[in-house]
Amino acid sequence: MIFAIEEINNSTELLPGIKLGYQIYDSCASVPMAVRLAFQLSNGQDPVFYKGSNCSQSAVIAVVGDSGSTPSISISRIIGTFNIPQVSHFATCACLSDKKQFPSFFRTIPSDQFQADALAKMVKHFGWTWIGAVCSNSDYGNYGMASFLDAAQREGICVEYSEAFYRTDPRTKIQRVADVIRRFLHQKFCCFLYYCGATQKNV
Incomplete structure (x- = not known):
């Protein structure tokens, strides 16, 4: 993930004028840990409140993960409330295709x-x-x-x-x-x- 982000940031063609930032967390394949991290991401951890056009600097734009279906379900139920996109590379549960329950969940692997x-x-x-x-x-x-x-x-x-x-x-x-x-x-x-x-x- 770090390599991919650095490649994007160093490219003059992919996202010109935009720099991606990231924070990496380990859910330890644990639902309680995944829920805790989802709340942290939703609440924001930056004590500074940004005003004006730069307010997006303190917001989580998207979440990549989790690799497991059960943690992904838990995370999506929380961050989906705030319309934060979630993209999983390995959560394959067919239930996650239900857009009524998981409107902001996406994946790069088949159901x-x-x-x-x-x-x-x-x-x-x-x-x-x-x-x-x-x-x-x-x-x-x-x-x-x-x-x-x-x-x-x-x-x-x-x-x-x-x-x-x-x-x-x-x-x-x-x-x-x-x-x-x-x-x-x-x-x-x-x-x-x-x-x-x-x-x-x-x-």
Whole structure:
């Protein structure tokens, strides 16, 4: 990001007469931290109040990030109130395409809706008409799973079960999900579809 901004500022063609400034924060992939930073950006941290034509010097013009969908959702709900544009390079949750909820959110990566549609078509291509589905219990996983289930229904695919868990869940919950999968795998003509994070695996 620093390199890109310096290239823009040093160019006489890209934004002539304009210099971009920046501040970089680490959300640590944490929603509470992302919310705190969003409020800091919205409130402004400069104690000087600018008057006249230079008032924009104290304003945040745009936010780049977050890389995760859940932090991006939290940030967008705050800064979107102030019409501050947010551009993410890696938040793919299909829910962020809803302009009623996230009017100032943009991204440079496709929505998960495309992935869900492609996944359903792949399942149909291989003739897997009866499957089980597991996802990460997060905004990314749950919204991604919802998109996939809709796409699977349109393709005539029967989803036997849909389970969600998170890596910090207690062992008992993870064991319950494992038991559901085990029972399903003991049945005939089965496929296990895993939709967790950015990985899809077929077993």
